Amino acid sequence: MSSATLIASGVLALVGLAIVLWANLVPAERLAARTAKRVGLALPAEPLRDRIVRRTRSTRRWIANCGALGLLLTLGGVLLGVTAGWIPDPEVALSWLALGGIVLGTAAGALLGVLTDRPQLDREQPRVAHAQHTSLRDYLDPIELVGARIVVALGVVAGLTAAFTPGAAATSMGVTAIVLAAVGMLSLVVLELGGRRIVLARPRPAASAEALVWDDARRGDDLRTLVTAPLMTGLYAFVIGLPALSTAIPRTGVDQTVALVLVNVGFYVLVLGLLAVLALALARQPARFYLRRLWPEVAAQAATEAQAAPNTSHAEEAEVRDRRAERKSGQTTR
Amino acid sequence: MTLLTIDPASAVPPFEQLRVQLLTQMQEGTLAAGVRLPTVRQLAADLGIAPGTVARTYRELEASGAIETRGRGGTVVAWSRDAGERRVQELASQLAAAAREHRVSPEHVRTLLDAALGA
Numbered sequence: 001m002s003s004a005t006l007i008a009s010g011v012l013a014l015v016g017l018a019i020v021l022w023a024n025l026v027p028a029e030r031l032a033a034r035t036a037k038r039v040g041l042a043l044p045a046e047p048l049r050d051r052i053v054r055r056t057r058s059t060r061r062w063i064a065n066c067g068a069l070g071l072l073l074t075l076g077g078v079l080l081g082v083t084a085g086w087i088p089d090p091e092v093a094l095s096w097l098a099l100g101g102i103v104l105g106t107a108a109g110a111l112l113g114v115l116t117d118r119p120q121l122d123r124e125q126p127r128v129a130h131a132q133h134t135s136l137r138d139y140l141d142p143i144e145l146v147g148a149r150i151v152v153a154l155g156v157v158a159g160l161t162a163a164f165t166p167g168a169a170a171t172s173m174g175v176t177a178i179v180l181a182a183v184g185m186l187s188l189v190v191l192e193l194g195g196r197r198i199v200l201a202r203p204r205p206a207a208s209a210e211a212l213v214w215d216d217a218r219r220g221d222d223l224r225t226l227v228t229a230p231l232m233t234g235l236y237a238f239v240i241g242l243p244a245l246s247t248a249i250p251r252t253g254v255d256q257t258v259a260l261v262l263v264n265v266g267f268y269v270l271v272l273g274l275l276a277v278l279a280l281a282l283a284r285q286p287a288r289f290y291l292r293r294l295w296p297e298v299a300a301q302a303a304t305e306a307q308a309a310p311n312t313s314h315a316e317e318a319e320v321r322d323r324r325a326e327r328k329s330g331q332t333t334r
Numbered sequence: 335m336t337l338l339t340i341d342p343a344s345a346v347p348p349f350e351q352l353r354v355q356l357l358t359q360m361q362e363g364t365l366a367a368g369v370r371l372p373t374v375r376q377l378a379a380d381l382g383i384a385p386g387t388v389a390r391t392y393r394e395l396e397a398s399g400a401i402e403t404r405g406r407g408g409t410v411v412a413w414s415r416d417a418g419e420r421r422v423q424e425l426a427s428q429l430a431a432a433a434r435e436h437r438v439s440p441e442h443v444r445t446l447l448d449a450a451l452g453a
Binding site for chain 2: 127131
Protein backbone atom coordinates (compact mmCIF):
# COMPACT_ATOMS: atom_id res chain seq x y z
CA MET A 1 0.00 0.00 0.00
CA SER A 2 1.42 3.38 -1.01
CA SER A 3 2.05 6.21 1.43
CA ALA A 4 -0.31 8.43 -0.63
CA THR A 5 -3.16 5.98 0.10
CA LEU A 6 -2.36 6.02 3.81
CA ILE A 7 -2.18 9.84 3.88
CA ALA A 8 -5.48 10.12 1.98
CA SER A 9 -7.06 7.62 4.39
CA GLY A 10 -5.75 9.60 7.36
CA VAL A 11 -7.12 12.87 5.97
CA LEU A 12 -10.54 11.28 5.35
CA ALA A 13 -10.55 9.80 8.87
CA LEU A 14 -9.89 13.31 10.21
CA VAL A 15 -12.81 14.60 8.12
CA GLY A 16 -15.00 11.94 9.78
CA LEU A 17 -13.78 13.03 13.20
CA ALA A 18 -14.49 16.69 12.34
CA ILE A 19 -18.05 15.80 11.31
CA VAL A 20 -18.66 14.00 14.60
CA LEU A 21 -17.12 16.80 16.66
CA TRP A 22 -19.12 19.43 14.80
CA ALA A 23 -22.46 17.72 15.41
CA ASN A 24 -21.69 16.96 19.05
CA LEU A 25 -20.11 20.25 20.06
CA VAL A 26 -22.18 22.89 18.25
CA PRO A 27 -24.88 24.17 20.66
CA ALA A 28 -28.28 22.62 19.95
CA GLU A 29 -29.95 26.05 19.98
CA ARG A 30 -27.73 27.19 17.13
CA LEU A 31 -28.49 24.03 15.14
CA ALA A 32 -32.21 24.53 15.69
CA ALA A 33 -32.00 28.22 14.70
CA ARG A 34 -30.17 27.25 11.51
CA THR A 35 -32.80 24.58 10.76
CA ALA A 36 -35.60 27.09 11.40
CA LYS A 37 -34.06 29.53 8.94
CA ARG A 38 -33.62 26.82 6.32
CA VAL A 39 -37.19 25.50 6.59
CA GLY A 40 -38.69 28.99 6.65
CA LEU A 41 -40.15 28.98 10.17
CA ALA A 42 -39.51 30.92 13.35
CA LEU A 43 -38.56 28.92 16.43
CA PRO A 44 -41.72 28.64 18.56
CA ALA A 45 -42.18 29.41 22.24
CA GLU A 46 -41.75 26.83 25.00
CA PRO A 47 -42.55 23.96 25.47
CA LEU A 48 -42.56 23.21 21.72
CA ARG A 49 -39.23 24.99 21.28
CA ASP A 50 -37.49 22.67 23.71
CA ARG A 51 -38.84 19.60 21.90
CA ILE A 52 -37.66 20.95 18.54
CA VAL A 53 -34.22 21.80 19.89
CA ARG A 54 -33.85 18.31 21.40
CA ARG A 55 -35.07 16.61 18.23
CA THR A 56 -32.72 18.71 16.07
CA ARG A 57 -29.76 17.82 18.28
CA SER A 58 -30.64 14.13 18.27
CA THR A 59 -31.13 14.02 14.48
CA ARG A 60 -27.89 15.92 13.80
CA ARG A 61 -25.96 13.54 16.03
CA TRP A 62 -27.43 10.46 14.39
CA ILE A 63 -26.73 11.85 10.93
CA ALA A 64 -23.18 12.97 11.72
CA ASN A 65 -22.21 9.85 13.67
CA CYS A 66 -23.63 7.48 11.04
CA GLY A 67 -22.06 9.57 8.26
CA ALA A 68 -18.68 9.28 9.98
CA LEU A 69 -19.25 5.55 10.53
CA GLY A 70 -20.12 5.17 6.82
CA LEU A 71 -16.89 6.95 5.97
CA LEU A 72 -14.81 4.74 8.27
CA LEU A 73 -16.44 1.54 6.99
CA THR A 74 -15.80 2.66 3.40
CA LEU A 75 -12.17 3.40 4.25
CA GLY A 76 -11.83 -0.03 5.80
CA GLY A 77 -13.49 -1.63 2.77
CA VAL A 78 -11.26 0.20 0.31
CA LEU A 79 -8.10 -0.67 2.25
CA LEU A 80 -9.25 -4.31 2.37
CA GLY A 81 -9.89 -4.16 -1.39
CA VAL A 82 -6.42 -2.76 -1.95
CA THR A 83 -4.85 -5.52 0.15
CA ALA A 84 -6.84 -8.15 -1.75
CA GLY A 85 -5.82 -6.58 -5.06
CA TRP A 86 -9.36 -5.69 -6.22
CA ILE A 87 -8.59 -1.97 -6.33
CA PRO A 88 -5.33 -1.38 -8.16
CA ASP A 89 -5.34 2.42 -7.95
CA PRO A 90 -6.93 3.32 -4.57
CA GLU A 91 -6.12 7.07 -4.67
CA VAL A 92 -8.80 7.54 -7.34
CA ALA A 93 -11.41 5.31 -5.75
CA LEU A 94 -10.87 6.40 -2.16
CA SER A 95 -12.37 9.91 -2.22
CA TRP A 96 -15.37 8.95 -4.40
CA LEU A 97 -16.22 5.88 -2.39
CA ALA A 98 -15.69 7.81 0.84
CA LEU A 99 -18.26 10.40 -0.28
CA GLY A 100 -20.62 7.57 -1.16
CA GLY A 101 -20.08 6.06 2.30
CA ILE A 102 -20.76 9.39 4.00
CA VAL A 103 -24.06 10.05 2.20
CA LEU A 104 -25.30 6.48 2.70
CA GLY A 105 -24.33 6.72 6.37
CA THR A 106 -26.19 10.04 6.77
CA ALA A 107 -29.29 8.51 5.16
CA ALA A 108 -29.15 5.61 7.62
CA GLY A 109 -28.60 8.13 10.43
CA ALA A 110 -31.68 10.12 9.39
CA LEU A 111 -33.78 6.94 9.52
CA LEU A 112 -32.36 5.95 12.92
CA GLY A 113 -33.05 9.47 14.17
CA VAL A 114 -36.72 9.06 13.22
CA LEU A 115 -36.92 5.55 14.66
CA THR A 116 -35.44 6.53 18.01
CA ASP A 117 -37.62 9.62 18.35
CA ARG A 118 -40.35 9.05 20.92
CA PRO A 119 -43.11 11.57 20.29
CA GLN A 120 -45.06 12.37 23.46
CA LEU A 121 -48.82 12.35 23.44
CA ASP A 122 -50.71 14.32 26.06
CA ARG A 123 -54.13 12.70 26.17
CA GLU A 124 -55.63 15.70 28.02
CA GLN A 125 -54.66 18.12 25.22
CA PRO A 126 -56.45 18.57 21.88
CA ARG A 127 -54.72 16.77 19.00
CA VAL A 128 -54.33 18.02 15.47
CA ALA A 129 -53.70 16.00 12.29
CA HIS A 130 -53.76 16.46 8.53
CA ALA A 131 -57.12 15.69 6.94
CA GLN A 132 -55.39 14.64 3.72
CA HIS A 133 -53.05 11.79 2.98
CA THR A 134 -49.45 12.98 2.62
CA SER A 135 -46.77 11.38 0.46
CA LEU A 136 -43.15 11.90 -0.59
CA ARG A 137 -44.37 14.34 -3.25
CA ASP A 138 -45.61 16.67 -0.51
CA TYR A 139 -42.18 16.96 1.07
CA LEU A 140 -39.67 16.65 -1.77
CA ASP A 141 -39.36 19.00 -4.70
CA PRO A 142 -39.88 17.08 -7.99
CA ILE A 143 -36.36 18.19 -8.99
CA GLU A 144 -35.02 16.15 -6.07
CA LEU A 145 -37.41 13.20 -6.15
CA VAL A 146 -37.55 12.65 -9.92
CA GLY A 147 -33.92 13.78 -10.25
CA ALA A 148 -32.79 11.08 -7.80
CA ARG A 149 -34.54 8.36 -9.81
CA ILE A 150 -33.10 9.60 -13.12
CA VAL A 151 -29.59 10.04 -11.77
CA VAL A 152 -29.57 6.57 -10.20
CA ALA A 153 -30.79 5.08 -13.50
CA LEU A 154 -27.92 6.85 -15.30
CA GLY A 155 -25.49 5.63 -12.64
CA VAL A 156 -26.73 2.05 -13.03
CA VAL A 157 -26.27 2.25 -16.82
CA ALA A 158 -22.71 3.46 -16.27
CA GLY A 159 -22.07 0.83 -13.58
CA LEU A 160 -23.42 -2.01 -15.75
CA THR A 161 -21.38 -0.78 -18.70
CA ALA A 162 -18.28 -0.79 -16.51
CA ALA A 163 -19.13 -4.26 -15.21
CA PHE A 164 -19.60 -5.77 -18.66
CA THR A 165 -16.88 -3.92 -20.55
CA PRO A 166 -13.82 -6.17 -20.74
CA GLY A 167 -10.96 -4.55 -18.89
CA ALA A 168 -13.05 -1.77 -17.30
CA ALA A 169 -14.14 -3.84 -14.31
CA ALA A 170 -10.51 -4.50 -13.42
CA THR A 171 -9.67 -0.78 -13.21
CA SER A 172 -10.08 1.34 -10.14
CA MET A 173 -12.56 3.63 -11.96
CA GLY A 174 -14.59 0.64 -13.10
CA VAL A 175 -14.81 -0.86 -9.61
CA THR A 176 -15.74 2.57 -8.19
CA ALA A 177 -18.50 3.06 -10.76
CA ILE A 178 -19.93 -0.41 -10.06
CA VAL A 179 -19.83 0.05 -6.28
CA LEU A 180 -21.32 3.56 -6.47
CA ALA A 181 -24.10 2.40 -8.81
CA ALA A 182 -24.95 -0.37 -6.33
CA VAL A 183 -24.88 2.13 -3.42
CA GLY A 184 -27.05 4.50 -5.48
CA MET A 185 -29.65 1.78 -6.00
CA LEU A 186 -29.53 0.82 -2.35
CA SER A 187 -29.98 4.41 -1.23
CA LEU A 188 -32.91 4.86 -3.64
CA VAL A 189 -34.55 1.82 -2.05
CA VAL A 190 -33.82 3.34 1.39
CA LEU A 191 -35.55 6.56 0.24
CA GLU A 192 -38.57 4.89 -1.33
CA LEU A 193 -39.16 2.35 1.44
CA GLY A 194 -37.68 4.08 4.47
CA GLY A 195 -39.19 7.41 3.45
CA ARG A 196 -42.68 5.99 3.09
CA ARG A 197 -42.69 3.33 5.80
CA ILE A 198 -40.62 5.04 8.46
CA VAL A 199 -40.44 8.82 7.99
CA LEU A 200 -44.01 9.30 6.77
CA ALA A 201 -45.67 6.40 8.57
CA ARG A 202 -44.46 7.26 12.08
CA PRO A 203 -47.20 8.74 14.30
CA ARG A 204 -47.16 12.51 14.55
CA PRO A 205 -49.05 13.55 17.66
CA ALA A 206 -49.35 17.34 17.57
CA ALA A 207 -51.22 19.52 20.04
CA SER A 208 -51.45 22.51 17.70
CA ALA A 209 -51.15 23.54 14.07
CA GLU A 210 -47.76 25.06 14.93
CA ALA A 211 -46.52 21.70 16.24
CA LEU A 212 -47.80 20.03 13.09
CA VAL A 213 -46.09 22.49 10.74
CA TRP A 214 -42.83 21.89 12.62
CA ASP A 215 -43.36 18.16 12.35
CA ASP A 216 -43.75 18.59 8.59
CA ALA A 217 -40.58 20.66 8.52
CA ARG A 218 -38.66 17.91 10.35
CA ARG A 219 -40.05 15.23 8.03
CA GLY A 220 -39.11 17.30 4.98
CA ASP A 221 -35.60 17.73 6.36
CA ASP A 222 -35.24 13.98 7.06
CA LEU A 223 -36.49 13.08 3.59
CA ARG A 224 -34.08 15.56 2.02
CA THR A 225 -31.23 13.84 3.84
CA LEU A 226 -32.47 10.54 2.39
CA VAL A 227 -32.79 11.88 -1.16
CA THR A 228 -29.28 13.33 -1.10
CA ALA A 229 -27.77 9.82 -1.01
CA PRO A 230 -29.18 8.49 -4.33
CA LEU A 231 -28.71 11.89 -5.96
CA MET A 232 -25.01 12.03 -5.12
CA THR A 233 -24.04 8.38 -5.46
CA GLY A 234 -25.94 8.01 -8.76
CA LEU A 235 -24.22 11.11 -10.08
CA TYR A 236 -20.77 9.93 -8.96
CA ALA A 237 -21.38 6.50 -10.53
CA PHE A 238 -22.33 8.13 -13.81
CA VAL A 239 -19.37 10.52 -13.87
CA ILE A 240 -16.88 7.80 -12.87
CA GLY A 241 -18.44 5.32 -15.31
CA LEU A 242 -18.14 7.68 -18.29
CA PRO A 243 -14.68 6.35 -19.33
CA ALA A 244 -16.17 2.84 -19.38
CA LEU A 245 -18.96 4.16 -21.60
CA SER A 246 -16.37 5.73 -23.90
CA THR A 247 -14.63 2.38 -24.27
CA ALA A 248 -17.93 0.57 -24.77
CA ILE A 249 -19.24 2.83 -27.57
CA PRO A 250 -16.59 1.78 -30.20
CA ARG A 251 -17.67 -1.84 -29.66
CA THR A 252 -21.08 -0.89 -31.04
CA GLY A 253 -19.39 -0.09 -34.37
CA VAL A 254 -19.00 3.67 -33.87
CA ASP A 255 -15.58 5.10 -34.78
CA GLN A 256 -13.34 5.60 -31.72
CA THR A 257 -12.74 9.30 -32.47
CA VAL A 258 -16.47 9.88 -32.84
CA ALA A 259 -17.03 7.94 -29.62
CA LEU A 260 -14.54 10.13 -27.74
CA VAL A 261 -16.15 13.30 -29.12
CA LEU A 262 -19.59 11.96 -28.15
CA VAL A 263 -18.46 11.15 -24.62
CA ASN A 264 -16.71 14.52 -24.18
CA VAL A 265 -19.62 16.51 -25.55
CA GLY A 266 -21.99 14.40 -23.46
CA PHE A 267 -19.92 15.10 -20.36
CA TYR A 268 -19.90 18.87 -20.89
CA VAL A 269 -23.63 18.91 -21.70
CA LEU A 270 -24.20 16.90 -18.52
CA VAL A 271 -22.12 19.34 -16.44
CA LEU A 272 -23.98 22.33 -17.91
CA GLY A 273 -27.31 20.60 -17.37
CA LEU A 274 -26.40 19.78 -13.79
CA LEU A 275 -25.34 23.36 -13.09
CA ALA A 276 -28.63 24.61 -14.56
CA VAL A 277 -30.63 22.13 -12.46
CA LEU A 278 -28.61 23.03 -9.36
CA ALA A 279 -29.24 26.75 -9.90
CA LEU A 280 -32.95 26.09 -10.45
CA ALA A 281 -33.12 23.83 -7.39
CA LEU A 282 -31.44 26.45 -5.19
CA ALA A 283 -33.71 29.19 -6.51
CA ARG A 284 -36.75 27.07 -5.65
CA GLN A 285 -35.60 26.68 -2.03
CA PRO A 286 -36.29 22.91 -1.81
CA ALA A 287 -36.06 22.97 2.00
CA ARG A 288 -39.28 25.04 2.00
CA PHE A 289 -41.10 22.95 -0.58
CA TYR A 290 -43.26 21.27 2.11
CA LEU A 291 -44.35 24.74 3.27
CA ARG A 292 -45.56 25.81 -0.16
CA ARG A 293 -47.26 22.46 -0.72
CA LEU A 294 -48.84 21.71 2.67
CA TRP A 295 -49.03 25.11 4.32
CA PRO A 296 -49.48 27.70 1.54
CA GLU A 297 -50.86 30.30 3.96
CA VAL A 298 -47.82 29.96 6.26
CA ALA A 299 -45.51 30.14 3.22
CA ALA A 300 -47.27 33.32 2.04
CA GLN A 301 -46.94 34.84 5.50
CA ALA A 302 -43.24 33.90 5.65
CA ALA A 303 -42.70 35.48 2.22
CA THR A 304 -44.42 38.68 3.34
CA GLU A 305 -42.30 38.80 6.50
CA ALA A 306 -39.15 38.17 4.45
CA GLN A 307 -40.05 41.09 2.19
CA ALA A 308 -40.71 43.27 5.20
CA ALA A 309 -37.46 42.24 6.92
CA PRO A 310 -35.11 44.27 4.68
CA ASN A 311 -37.34 47.31 5.19
CA THR A 312 -37.15 46.76 8.93
CA SER A 313 -33.38 46.47 8.84
CA HIS A 314 -33.19 49.63 6.70
CA ALA A 315 -35.37 51.39 9.25
CA GLU A 316 -33.15 50.13 12.08
CA GLU A 317 -30.04 51.29 10.23
CA ALA A 318 -31.64 54.68 9.66
CA GLU A 319 -32.47 54.89 13.37
CA VAL A 320 -28.86 54.07 14.31
CA ARG A 321 -27.63 56.69 11.83
CA ASP A 322 -30.02 59.29 13.30
CA ARG A 323 -28.82 58.53 16.83
CA ARG A 324 -25.19 58.85 15.76
CA ALA A 325 -25.96 62.12 13.99
CA GLU A 326 -27.76 63.42 17.11
CA ARG A 327 -24.80 62.47 19.31
CA LYS A 328 -22.39 64.12 16.90
CA SER A 329 -24.40 67.33 16.71
CA GLY A 330 -24.64 67.37 20.53
CA GLN A 331 -20.84 67.10 20.82
CA THR A 332 -20.38 69.90 18.28
CA THR A 333 -22.81 72.21 20.14
CA ARG A 334 -20.97 71.58 23.38
CA MET B 335 -53.91 22.62 4.61
CA THR B 336 -57.01 21.03 6.01
CA LEU B 337 -56.70 19.93 9.60
CA LEU B 338 -58.64 17.70 11.94
CA THR B 339 -58.80 18.34 15.67
CA ILE B 340 -59.85 16.03 18.46
CA ASP B 341 -60.78 17.68 21.72
CA PRO B 342 -60.70 15.15 24.59
CA ALA B 343 -62.57 17.60 26.82
CA SER B 344 -65.54 17.75 24.45
CA ALA B 345 -68.78 15.93 25.29
CA VAL B 346 -69.06 14.93 21.62
CA PRO B 347 -67.55 11.49 21.02
CA PRO B 348 -64.31 11.47 18.95
CA PHE B 349 -65.83 9.60 15.99
CA GLU B 350 -68.57 12.25 15.74
CA GLN B 351 -66.04 15.10 16.05
CA LEU B 352 -64.13 13.59 13.14
CA ARG B 353 -67.23 12.91 11.05
CA VAL B 354 -68.58 16.45 11.46
CA GLN B 355 -65.21 18.06 10.66
CA LEU B 356 -64.64 15.94 7.58
CA LEU B 357 -68.16 16.54 6.30
CA THR B 358 -67.92 20.29 6.94
CA GLN B 359 -64.62 20.48 5.04
CA MET B 360 -66.16 18.55 2.14
CA GLN B 361 -69.18 20.87 2.07
CA GLU B 362 -66.98 23.96 2.21
CA GLY B 363 -64.86 22.60 -0.62
CA THR B 364 -61.60 22.50 1.34
CA LEU B 365 -61.65 18.72 0.90
CA ALA B 366 -62.50 18.41 -2.77
CA ALA B 367 -63.83 15.29 -4.47
CA GLY B 368 -61.02 12.84 -5.26
CA VAL B 369 -58.74 14.00 -2.43
CA ARG B 370 -57.21 11.05 -0.60
CA LEU B 371 -57.77 10.82 3.14
CA PRO B 372 -55.17 9.41 5.57
CA THR B 373 -55.34 5.69 6.26
CA VAL B 374 -57.29 4.58 9.32
CA ARG B 375 -54.11 3.52 11.11
CA GLN B 376 -52.23 6.71 10.27
CA LEU B 377 -55.03 9.04 11.38
CA ALA B 378 -55.62 7.04 14.56
CA ALA B 379 -51.91 7.17 15.43
CA ASP B 380 -51.66 10.90 14.67
CA LEU B 381 -54.70 11.75 16.76
CA GLY B 382 -53.92 9.27 19.54
CA ILE B 383 -57.29 7.52 19.24
CA ALA B 384 -58.27 3.90 18.61
CA PRO B 385 -58.22 2.75 14.95
CA GLY B 386 -61.79 1.52 15.49
CA THR B 387 -62.91 5.11 16.12
CA VAL B 388 -61.52 6.33 12.79
CA ALA B 389 -62.86 3.20 11.05
CA ARG B 390 -66.35 3.97 12.40
CA THR B 391 -66.14 7.55 11.12
CA TYR B 392 -65.06 6.34 7.68
CA ARG B 393 -67.78 3.67 7.67
CA GLU B 394 -70.49 6.22 8.42
CA LEU B 395 -69.18 8.66 5.83
CA GLU B 396 -68.97 5.85 3.29
CA ALA B 397 -72.53 4.79 4.06
CA SER B 398 -73.70 8.35 3.42
CA GLY B 399 -71.79 8.45 0.12
CA ALA B 400 -69.38 11.19 1.27
CA ILE B 401 -66.27 9.04 0.85
CA GLU B 402 -65.40 5.86 -0.98
CA THR B 403 -62.70 3.22 -0.64
CA ARG B 404 -60.72 2.43 -3.78
CA GLY B 405 -58.56 -0.49 -2.71
CA ARG B 406 -54.92 0.48 -3.19
CA GLY B 407 -56.03 4.01 -4.05
CA GLY B 408 -57.08 4.43 -0.40
CA THR B 409 -60.08 6.30 0.93
CA VAL B 410 -61.05 9.30 -1.17
CA VAL B 411 -63.58 12.10 -0.91
CA ALA B 412 -66.65 11.39 -3.04
CA TRP B 413 -68.87 14.17 -1.72
CA SER B 414 -70.26 16.63 -4.22
CA ARG B 415 -73.42 18.71 -4.48
CA ASP B 416 -74.69 16.55 -7.38
CA ALA B 417 -73.94 13.34 -5.52
CA GLY B 418 -75.77 14.72 -2.48
CA GLU B 419 -78.83 15.61 -4.55
CA ARG B 420 -78.83 12.20 -6.20
CA ARG B 421 -78.74 10.54 -2.81
CA VAL B 422 -81.62 12.69 -1.48
CA GLN B 423 -83.62 11.79 -4.61
CA GLU B 424 -82.89 8.12 -4.03
CA LEU B 425 -83.96 8.38 -0.38
CA ALA B 426 -87.12 10.30 -1.40
CA SER B 427 -88.06 7.45 -3.74
CA GLN B 428 -87.48 4.96 -0.95
CA LEU B 429 -89.61 7.11 1.38
CA ALA B 430 -92.43 7.27 -1.17
CA ALA B 431 -92.27 3.50 -1.66
CA ALA B 432 -92.35 2.90 2.11
CA ALA B 433 -95.30 5.29 2.51
CA ARG B 434 -97.26 3.43 -0.22
CA GLU B 435 -96.40 0.08 1.31
CA HIS B 436 -97.60 1.11 4.78
CA ARG B 437 -100.55 3.11 3.43
CA VAL B 438 -99.39 6.39 4.94
CA SER B 439 -101.10 9.29 3.22
CA PRO B 440 -98.97 11.76 1.20
CA GLU B 441 -100.21 14.62 3.41
CA HIS B 442 -99.00 12.81 6.51
CA VAL B 443 -95.66 12.04 4.86
CA ARG B 444 -95.27 15.77 4.05
CA THR B 445 -96.10 16.65 7.65
CA LEU B 446 -93.51 14.13 8.88
CA LEU B 447 -90.95 15.46 6.40
CA ASP B 448 -91.61 19.07 7.39
CA ALA B 449 -91.15 18.13 11.02
CA ALA B 450 -87.91 16.30 10.19
CA LEU B 451 -86.61 19.23 8.14
CA GLY B 452 -87.63 21.63 10.86
CA ALA B 453 -85.56 19.60 13.30
